[in-house]
Amino acid sequence: MIQKDVIIVGGGAAGFFAAINIAEQNPNLTIAILERGKEGLQKVKISGGGRCNVTHAEFIPQELVLNYPRGEKELLGPFHQFMTGDTIAWFENKGVPLKVEADGRMFPESDSSQTIIDCFLNEAKKLKIEVMYNHVVKAFEKVGVSWNIKTTEGEFTTGKLVIASGSNPKIWKLLENLGHNILNPVPSLFTFDIKDERIQDIPGVVAQHVTIKVLDTDLCSEGPLLITHVGMSAPSILKLSAFGAIELAERDYKFEIEINFINHSFQDCLNMLKEFKHNLAKKTVFKSTQFDLPKRLWQKLVLASEMNSNTRWADLNKQQLENLSSQLTQAVFKVDGKSTFKEEFVTAGGVDLKEINFKTFESKLHKNLYFAGEVINVDAITGGFNFQNAWTGAYIVSKSILE
Structure with a gap:
C-alpha cells in the first residue's frame, strides 16, 4: 500500500489548485493526485471555447455570490478569504497574466487554455x-485516523483525503456510502429548444436587451438573446437555465416563456406604434425596423402580427397595432427540450451543503475529508464563476490541511 500525506481524487481545476497550494505552503508533505483519465484538466482545456474563462471581474463578495443559484449563502465567507483579486494575483505570480473582456469575463492574455494547463x-x-493518471477510484474507507483508497492500479493510504472529482456519479455513490447526502445532479447550463415560425431561418440573430419570464414560475432574467438553429441561447437564457435548473428538470424541459424584446410595456409600445403609423404613413411596416431590433427578427414579428410584407403603416387597424405590440412585448414561445451549452457541461447537485464546514471545506461527518469544486452542490451561471468556486474551495482546503 502506497502512503501519502495528502491524496487528491480528481485531476481537474480544483484538484491541481489544491495540490499546488498545499505543496507551496508545506514542501515536506507527500502529495498525490489520482486522475481517472489518461490526462487531466479536460474542462480547463475546453472552457471558454479553448481560451479558459479563469474568473470574472467582480470584486465585491456580496455581488459575486449573486451568480450562484446554489451556494450563494455558503460562499460569502469563503470569498472573503480568497476571491477574484487573489485569483488574478495567484496567476500573475506564476507568470500567467489575465485580461478582462467587455462582459467581465477574464482570460489568460495568451487567449489559450493551454497556458493554464502548462502552468x-x-x-x-x-x-x-x-x-497518477488512469487511476479509477473504486473505494475509500476510514481506518482509524487514516483513509484507505482502492484504485484500479493499486491501493493508497493517507491522513488527508481531498475529493475534487467534479460531477462524477461513481464518487458521489462512494460518498453516499459514507453517509453523505447527495443531491441528485441535473444539468445547469443549457439552451432552450424551440420550434417556432417566428425564429425559423434566422439563426445568429441577437436581440441585445430582452426580458424573459418562465410562465407559471418566479423565474425571470434580462440580457442578450441569441436565436440558434434549434432555439434560443445567450446569457438571458443561460441564466434562466442555471437558476431554474431543478424546476425546469421537474417539468421535463417543457414549459412556456414570455419575451419582451424591447423593454417597453405593452401600452407604451402601442402608443409608440400609433406615432409610427402617423409619422411613417406611406412606408411599409415590414421594411421600417424599429426599437433597434435586428431587421430579420422585426420582419418575423411583423408577419406574425397578421399583416404582410406590403402592409403600410397608414393601413394598420387597431387589431394589427395591438398584435404587433403584443409580439414585441409579450411574445410567448413553447420550449420543448434543452441542448447542452457548448462543451461546458455544468450540473446542479452534489454533496449537500449542510454537511460541509465552509470555513475549512471539510466534511462535517468525517474528519480529514475535504471537498473542492463541483463535487459539492454549488454551481454558477456562465462567465468564469464555476472556476472561481473551484479556486476558492481548493485554496481554503489547502489552508485547512496545513492548520
Whole structure:
C-alpha cells in the first residue's frame, strides 16, 4: 500500500489548485493526485471555447455570490478569504497574466487554455506532486485516523483525503456510502429548444436587451438573446437555465416563456406604434425596423402580427397595432427540450451543503475529508464563476490541511 500525506481524487481545476497550494505552503508533505483519465484538466482545456474563462471581474463578495443559484449563502465567507483579486494575483505570480473582456469575463492574455494547463503541470512537477493518471477510484474507507483508497492500479493510504472529482456519479455513490447526502445532479447550463415560425431561418440573430419570464414560475432574467438553429441561447437564457435548473428538470424541459424584446410595456409600445403609423404613413411596416431590433427578427414579428410584407403603416387597424405590440412585448414561445451549452457541461447537485464546514471545506461527518469544486452542490451561471468556486474551495482546503 502506497502512503501519502495528502491524496487528491480528481485531476481537474480544483484538484491541481489544491495540490499546488498545499505543496507551496508545506514542501515536506507527500502529495498525490489520482486522475481517472489518461490526462487531466479536460474542462480547463475546453472552457471558454479553448481560451479558459479563469474568473470574472467582480470584486465585491456580496455581488459575486449573486451568480450562484446554489451556494450563494455558503460562499460569502469563503470569498472573503480568497476571491477574484487573489485569483488574478495567484496567476500573475506564476507568470500567467489575465485580461478582462467587455462582459467581465477574464482570460489568460495568451487567449489559450493551454497556458493554464502548462502552468499547473509545471508547478506540480516543480513541487514534486505525483500525478497518477488512469487511476479509477473504486473505494475509500476510514481506518482509524487514516483513509484507505482502492484504485484500479493499486491501493493508497493517507491522513488527508481531498475529493475534487467534479460531477462524477461513481464518487458521489462512494460518498453516499459514507453517509453523505447527495443531491441528485441535473444539468445547469443549457439552451432552450424551440420550434417556432417566428425564429425559423434566422439563426445568429441577437436581440441585445430582452426580458424573459418562465410562465407559471418566479423565474425571470434580462440580457442578450441569441436565436440558434434549434432555439434560443445567450446569457438571458443561460441564466434562466442555471437558476431554474431543478424546476425546469421537474417539468421535463417543457414549459412556456414570455419575451419582451424591447423593454417597453405593452401600452407604451402601442402608443409608440400609433406615432409610427402617423409619422411613417406611406412606408411599409415590414421594411421600417424599429426599437433597434435586428431587421430579420422585426420582419418575423411583423408577419406574425397578421399583416404582410406590403402592409403600410397608414393601413394598420387597431387589431394589427395591438398584435404587433403584443409580439414585441409579450411574445410567448413553447420550449420543448434543452441542448447542452457548448462543451461546458455544468450540473446542479452534489454533496449537500449542510454537511460541509465552509470555513475549512471539510466534511462535517468525517474528519480529514475535504471537498473542492463541483463535487459539492454549488454551481454558477456562465462567465468564469464555476472556476472561481473551484479556486476558492481548493485554496481554503489547502489552508485547512496545513492548520
